[in-house]
Amino acid sequence: MHGIRVLKAFGRGQYALKNFASRAEDLRGTEIEKAKAIAGIWLWLLLVPDVTFALCLLAGVWLAAGGQLSVGQLVAFFATATVLRWPVESIGFLLSMTFDTRTAADRFFEVMDSPNTIVDPEHPKTVANARGRLVFDEVHFRYQDSPAQYADLLDGVNLELEPGETMALVGLTGSGKSTLTALTTRLYDVTGGAIRLDGVDIRDLRLKELRAHLSMAFEDATLFSASVRDNVLLGRPDATEEDLAEAIDIAQSGFVYELPDGLDTRVGEEGLSLSGGQRQRLALARAVAAKPEVLVLDDPLSALDVDTEALVEAALRRVLASTTGLIVAHRPSTVMLADRVALLEGGRITAVGRHHDLLLSSDHYRFVISSLEDEERRERNDASGPAELQLEERADA
Template sequence: MQGKLLSSDVHEKRPGTFAAIMRVYPFAKPAMPRIYLGMGAAMLAALVALAIPQVLRSLVDGPLKDGDSSEIWWPVGIVLILGVIEAIMIWFRRWFVLQPGTHIEARMRNGLYNQLQELPVNFHDRWPSGQLLSRAISDLNLIRRWFSFGLVLFVVNTITIVVGIVVLASINWILGVIFLVCSVPLVIYGYLFENKYSVVARRSQDQAGDLATTVEESVHGIRVLKAFGRGAHALRNFESQAELLRGTEIEKAKAIAGIWLWLLLVPDVTFALCLGGGVWLASVGQITPGGLVAFFATATVLRFPVESIGFLLSMTFDTRTAADRFFEVMDEKNTIVDPESPRTIEKPKGRLVFHDVHFRYADSPERFPDLVDGIDLELEPGETMALVGLTGSGKSTVTALATRLYDVTSGSITLDGVDIRELSLEELRSHVAMAFEDATLFSASVRDNVLLGRPESSDAELDEALDIAQADFARELPEGLDTKVGEEGMSLSGGQRQRLALARAVAAKPDVLVLDDPLSALDVDTEALVEAALRRVLASTTALIVAHRPSTVMLADRVALLEKGRITAVGRHSELLASSEHYRFVISSLEDEGDGPGYTPSPPTTPIPIVTSGVSRPSTEVGS
């Protein structure tokens, strides 16, 4: 699946964890001053916490040893004040760091979204939306938490541990050395842990993405699964993927258990050694009882920073994986971009010309010919051209090239003499509007959906567009044209969606209209009505229409016949019927076979072949 493909690509050459995360820096830069201040506050809090044991030492070695209870109040007062300062510093740390963290997340999320909107369709063909979604939500969540929590604690706790060991050594250098030596295995294990953990973490994130994709498919493909009764089959598939994820998660838990073991074990052994050593040192007078108390109180303060290293490490590696996944998308080169100095078309007429246009997917094997293999085609202003060809001959690709959903591999397309790559995408797409066969509606009102390409249109223009597309039904929806449709709104039938998509293309009032089989889901009556209405629009608009049926072809002034990515004939419908055998093959229906050149519209001469054998008399009682 997608995820596996990606992860194998990524793991070949890995930069260091820190370098990988620091790629996020540009997004974090405005937030850094406050993060530094937060670190400062946290540092102060840690130092205050380390100072408390020192007060204890002087208390034990002073007033307590002397049994002077009147002297106790001062040290206790200091401990109290230090405690309050620690709390205030923690409050400061939170206050400094919290807001910038959320801003980093929001900035990255908007950045990712905008990059995804700009990346060409080609990219979206390859990436399932589940994988994109997990990047936009959970990965960025991780990064936010790391910046506002992980980073600060990591820096501060490391410094605290170093300072703490110095303090311990100052209390007694022998005990300090024991403590230092004992922390060596932790550092080593930390490094080993990275290797083990980050691979598993990446795998689990990818497998979760794959599982989400399967869930998505099982819901979107529910009709097929039901129609074939393949629910159990799909479940087995899902189960095996879920089992894989479970295995990975348990592996991950084992890695975490491993580091937990060391992080708990090592301090415990250290404490035991220090206990033995400390008491012995006290017995030979090398350390005061107060020193011993201070030593253990300080070591206890250090316990949390040491234990926190475990989850800070795993958090850091998770964040690194998240940053990697984020940049997999951000690094994707956008190939379809605005030119540096875009030209504009002052008075668009709508003359669309294809010059020797080739197109192939960058990743298609060499032995395959170009999908679009050298097309020359001229559409005069106001002309309607039908594009006819077999399934897979490249019709849809040609229409997608005209709005730069894909870019030509070689050759060029010009609009009123200007190469469309020299126009800004914004301008190009305001001149050229499309309706797709699989109509997409957004979660918005019918009105907003139809006026997508020209939101400033008047109600009259909206009505006109709806009329042309025969989308009257929209007015009868529960809340009329304000009814919400799309994923979050009412579900409409395929034919209804297609008519709204057509209305949308018409309402955009483009100079060039590109329609990819726009009437396929309509019934004959509706189709005829739409066609009649479309004729008026097409009279003044340049149009490129992908057509399967003769009735759609009839809308066109001329027809271009597409055969294996090449245009093999251009001409009027009747001319092509007369001259091109392939055209007759593509366009004429079952019963037209045998009608020779010069076919004229007349009632069929041969009756429709009807299979009559084995028909039992229909026995129907209709109505009640």
Template sequence: MSSTGDDRRTDQSAAQQPPEHAAEHAAEQPRLNTLRALARIYPFAKPAMPRIYLGMGAALAAGLVALGIPLILQSLVDGPLSTGDANQVWPAVLLVLGLGIVEAIMIALRRWFVLTPGTRIEASMRNALFAKLQDLPVNFHDKWQSGQLLSRAVSDLGLIRRWISFGFVLLIVNGVTIVIGAVILFTWNWLLGLIFIALAIPIWIYGFKFEGKYSVIARRSQDQAGDLATAVEESVHGIRVLKAFGRGKHALKNFSSQAEDLRGTEIEKAKAIAGIWLWLVLLPDIAFALCLLAGLWLASIDQLTVGQLFAFFATATVLRFPIESIGFLLAMTFDTRTATDRYFEVMDSVNTITDPEHPKTIADPKGELVFEGAHFRYQDSPERYPDILNGIDLRLEPGETMALVGLTGSGKSTLTALTTRLYDVTGGSIKVDGVDIRDLTREELRRHIAMAFEDATLFSASVKQNVLLGRDDLDLDSPEADRVLQEALDIAQAGFVAELPDGADTTVGEEGLSLSGGQRQRLALARAVAARPAILVLDDPLSALDVDTEALVEAALRRVLASTTALIVAHRPSTVMLADRVALLEDGRITAVGRHSQLLQDNEHYRYVISSLEDEELEAARQEVNL
């Protein structure tokens, strides 16, 4: 093996990690402090920060206006109300009314400034996450639960948006308001100000302790919510199986158990929040009581006027909400920090299947496909996880149809997945027209090679959109698109499309489950044919078809395969008959290549494999007759 191949094998092996739960994954990551963790949002938030700052300015202006009202009240109590001059009362009342209107306008402006940027930040982060998920290799998706990814894309990003638009702004503004209010309190009387501020210190101490405890609970809650979303998704997708086997109650029991765990965690969160609220409500009330006693004493010895005492308590009342808000703002901040950690766990995932720095191109693809000493294993421990493919050497000439046969579990599907780099070889190479597929961009590679899988997946879109998925060069409304569509449907014997309510414009249900298995397979085959690749890779795409339909499809495929290189995983002897040659996969190696008749004559293991396929086909036919 070349040194280049060794290097690639080492790099790829390092990327193959065993499956892990999201919480275990998080435990392995270095934990940033809250400020640094939240700062990672800044690149997404940067375009929106001018409006966020304006929102902060409006909110701070509202707070300052609110703090200015007690100053007017002081002059009103010590002036007109004490002298009985009614003529001076109305100007003060109108001034207070005016300040109240200004405060309301500033609050409205704060909302107007921050709400739209928050949604744009959320959209930007969600788009980046989706693009990352599309780019990450299949082995990443093999390890991650879909519910965990869904909860990150929806609930976690929604929490981040609400924090940016509300929590972040108010946390900064309320903090500044408390500082300014404290200074004002000290200007009236240092003793009252000291009492009020001194009793706020335990709140901040408890707040710092609260972070460590609450962050752990918040992380557990969000992970459990992701697990619950996975359970719902699996149950919905597997509803036919659950109903067929009468396991609905079993699924409900498992779901209820997970939901109960989440409920317990949420209660634990609520208790933690209640703990900090106890301090946030109790200590300001104690401070009010002590300040009232001290204020009355100071007023009795003429150290404080009645107006100053009234203004002091009015200011303290204004500060009451900013102080009490610290509790839920801290809880929201720590929830957001956890959501940010979860988001960047995905965004920080390393994509091991990437485009080369200096890609090559194939201007005029001929369709030659060559495996040279190709190895593959899913794990990095050769003792526990030996190579599934252990040195594959195979050559498909341009225009040749090669059938790949082997016993169940021999690695046939894995071999086909390597051709389009759904996984990368861990040793050796695969070449198209003499070019290592790792030297091509993934986009170009997948233009030259199209796949149809045994487990046909369709999307919640029209039949036309599903079949022409690989033809982004076509305008779906053009006559050319209709021609390509019809040709592909004819080859796949998908005439049933014309009988659908809206024909090819009919929207198929989620994952195509509104169609039968055979219908889904025919549309998946049509999708691969419509892509018009130089190389067609078919992973047993006819397994759900009846014998008559399969014969019609095979006859139509012969016309397509006459000019296209094809690698077909065969689970039926009739599929083998499509091929020019047959490759036998045994113990991770290609042990024989030749014509079907020649291998039947010369290779005992091949005869055993074919007889196994015949037995499976007969059993399938028998079941079909019984149905």
């Protein structure tokens, strides 16, 4: 069901259906065989005791008639046998269930017994007056399942964000930008080095405290099946109506007031479906509404059209003035929003500085920015209609 649009768009519906049908056929065969086997077992389970009872009854009546057995003894025999019958039968039943249960229990304990290393520290510290100074100190990271011969994905990242500063993070696709942002809120722990918030290693903070100081918007904006209000106030359920309105305003999400039930409209899987750009703006509103000292945004504006992006940027500039921001940027215009830019290359930050200075000093930076510009130009061309039209316009110009 998840891939149905892709299959339709590529005309592979019939192929997928055939594939599915043949597997369903296999499953049906297996299920029928299973049903037959169970039926066979139950036939014997029921037949053997019942036939035995019948034989015992015949023999008992015969013996009672001959005077070798009293009627009382016969009745006592059947009473005892009836009481014992079900417990004995159920032993077989229980044995077969034990096998099913064991498989399920093994899987359950495999999950439950896997240690969770991202937990509150034993001796938690706190950041008394959080100002939002975020420092990456020789940060190393590799995913657990990455092959041993690979170098660390993050191979000694050093970066300092001053309170109130906005830092854009750029790098080629797959360079580890999303990974680096995920480390700041401890979705993963660094495998070497440390990340510090106002001088305190984030592993020494309670998770709750860390996540109150630092909030995040992700690349893929996930909304829950809940009202717009609950979705936006996820990180700060006690926020006032003004805070909510402000967050919605900053993220240019005014469209929510037009929804059938306004802020109480259910969105997400069981509610109203929103467009990619609308979802992204709500995810941004959610991050902003939490009023953190540090705001980490993983490519928060990618699904927005250029005009809306400019509006969001203007509003973000207002909040980011008092908030430390780390923004993964996929568009040159997002880079402009930042005070400084950090370039991630080969697992390290190879250059930090103002956009214009980096353009002059770093070849790799020029290369990354020009590939972002190409991408943006393609997007704009796609958005603004047939290519001939543009050629004409350009000729006019």
